[in-house]
Amino acid sequence: MLETVTAGFKNATERLRGVRELSEESIVDALRDVRMSLLEADVDLNVTRSFLARVKERSLGEKIQTRVRDRAGHKIRVTPGQHFIKICEEELTELMGPVDPSLASSAGMVSIMLAGLQGVGKTTIAAKLAVHVKKQGKKPLLVAADIYRPAAVDQLKTLGASIDVPVHHGEEGELPPSICAAAFARAKSEGFSAIIYDTAGRLAIDDDLMTELEDIVAGVAPANKLLVCDALMGRDAVNVASAFAERIELDGVVLTKLDGDARGGAALAVKAVTGVPIKFLGTGETVDRLEEFRPEGLASRILGMGDIVGLVKDFEEVVDEKEAEEDAARILKGRFGLDDLLKQMRMIQKLGPLKDVFAKIPMFGEVADKVDDSELVKVESMIQSMTRNERSNPKLINKSRATRIAKGCGRTVSDIEGLVSRFMQMRKMMGAMGKQGGMLSALGGGAPAMGGAPMGGGAGMMPPGGMDPAMMFGGRSSGATKKHTDSKARKSKRKQQRNARKKKRKK
Ligand SMILES: Nc1nc2c(ncn2[C@@H]2O[C@H](COP(=O)(O)OP(=O)(O)O)[C@@H](O)[C@H]2O)c(=O)[nH]1
Ligand SMILES: [Mg+2]
Incomplete structure (x- = not known):
């Protein structure tokens, strides 16, 4: 999302x-680049203008400290370019925030009304929330208060059944205000x-x-009146939000379909134009693709700096903290086997598509497009054909063992050897990193929020610092991977697997 601005x-x-x-002279071109990308992303013209004016004013007015101390107390140099980006990050955050993503409740009940035009994703968001x-x-x-669109009630019922949440619906001919009132009484x-009203939209x-x-x-x-807009509406989302805000006192906006649009300018402008903050983002069709909106996270992602806080939050949901800490301790001592790698990989898969995961890792936003989920499947199948002994001690894997493993998983011997050698390299790096003081220093200063981040969450992850992510998962962008010429057969097999996985995910 927001690739245009990035x-x-x-x-x-x-x-x-x-x-x-x-x-004035040195920043004029840079400002023009930013301006063009903002307009191309469909950010409101006035918002763009005032954003640029503030960035310019601060760029020219602030004295740059060229030497600062980082968290570890080391002196680092800050270039004027970096200072410019820091100003942009702060101004972007300012533009979109502040946001309190928590949902209000009254009398012990979290009540949410979703409003918006037709097809923007209200029903989907109802289930996600x-x-x-x-x-x-x-x-x-869940309350089905859209009685106009055929099958709207069934759609919500199906979604409700899939997430095991009951759906309240009205009697034949009952009008939405009455349905909602009856549902509220029932909920009490x-x-x-919690009660979530899914209302009707109009064109x-x-x-x-x-x-x-x-x-x-x-x-x-x-207690929460949320307007749902989709990113594909572009600048219109902002106009619609203004119009709704005139009639209803909105508590927040939910911006959906950010996965389907590289522009997503509405995310930047809604708050500035309407005064209503964005509270949630929808980033996919399935019910797990919901993010709490954190302006600072989005700002640093836009600037290609990752979103460590978001990543840690994702991890908290899928990781057993104690186990993760123990794993991390072992990993950072360089003591782990291919079984551990398998475990880590499965955990990462739970976080969602790899490309989304990498987009949140500082400095890795750019390679996000190159990582390839099918690579995970491939690595998994290779590890699964190994014996337990081989997994914990990959050094054992000589030519004849590699041949056997290759047969078992339908890969080539050089695939197996490549995996083992990449793994050994990685293990060595992890060990070295552990000696240097672990993940925090490995991740570097690019992640301002890291200081107090609960490492139990992040610790289960393979420390990305200094490691080319494509090394394990992408294979293509990396110098660390042996380049072998892909035979046509292998390519088509890969494609098949990718499609199979895609299908699986859709289900
Ligand atoms: N790609 C993508 N599609 C979405 C997202 N949210 C909803 N959709 C799709 O948009 C269409 C309309 O969604 P729906 O919830 O029925 O919209 P409603 O008319 O506002 O209730 C459906 O096909 C959804 O699967 C999202 O975040 N990303
Ligand atoms: Mg609907």
Whole structure:
């Protein structure tokens, strides 16, 4: 998401390489790159203008400290280009924030009303939020208040069944405000602690729609009135948000389909134009693709600096903290086998598509597109054909063992040898890193939020610092991987596997 803007900032950074000071003259091209990318990403013109004006003013007005101390107390040099990017990061964060992603509750009930035009993803978000509040220990009830679109009720029922959340629906001919009121009464009497109203959309904003929403609000007073917009709407999302905000007191915006649009400019402009903060992002069709919106995380991702806090949060959901700490301790001593690698890989897969995971790792945003999920499957199958002994002591794997393993998993001997040698290299690196003081220093200063981050969460991960991620998972962008010429047969096999995985994910 927002690749367009990221590319703009990257060009700007390139232009400032080697520049000795930030002056009108030296930053003019960089500002132009940023401006073009913002407009191309469909960011509102006024927002773009005022953002650039602030960046310019600060760039020219601030004295740059060229030597600062990092967290570890080492002196590091800051270039004017880096200072420029830091200003951009702060201003982007300012533009989009501050946001409190927590959901309000009243009288012990988290109540959420979703509003928005047709097809933007309200029903999908309703299910995603149900999953989200469930993770927080709540017991949600979904309410089907879209009675106009054929099959809308069934759609919600199907989603509800898939996540094990009950769906309340009305009687034949019952109107939405009455359905919502009955659902609210039911939620209270049956001990639900969250209620999510999925309302009807329209193709355009009209008075009937607004009146209906106002009636629902008057009846059940939802503590969270969220407007859903999709990123594909571009600049229109901002106009729609303004129009809704005139009639309903919105508590937040949910921006969906960020996975489907490289521009996503609405994410940057909604808050500035409407005063309503974005609270959640939808990044895919499945119910797990929901992110709490953190402006600082998105800002640093836009600037290609990763989003460590977001990554750690993802990890907290899938990782057993104690186990992760023990694993990390072993890994950082360079004492781990291919079994551990397998375990790590499976954990990473739980986080979502590799490309999304890497996009959040500092400095790795750019290679995100090159990592390849099918590579994981390949590595997994190779490890699975090894004996337990071989897994814990890969040094054992000589030519004849490699031949046997290759046969077992339908790979070539050089595939196996390549994996083993990459693994040994990685293990050595981990060991060295452990001696240097572990992951925090390995990740470097590019991650401002790392200082206090709960390492139990992140520790289960293979430390990425200094390691080319493509080394284990991509194979292509890396100098560390042996280049072998791909035979046509192997290529097509890979493609088949990729498709198979894609299908599996869709299910
Ligand atoms: N790619 C992508 N598709 C989404 C996302 N959210 C919803 N959709 C799809 O958008 C379409 C409309 O979604 P729906 O929830 O029915 O929208 P509604 O009319 O506002 O209730 C469906 O095909 C969804 O699968 C998202 O974050 N990413
Ligand atoms: Mg719907």
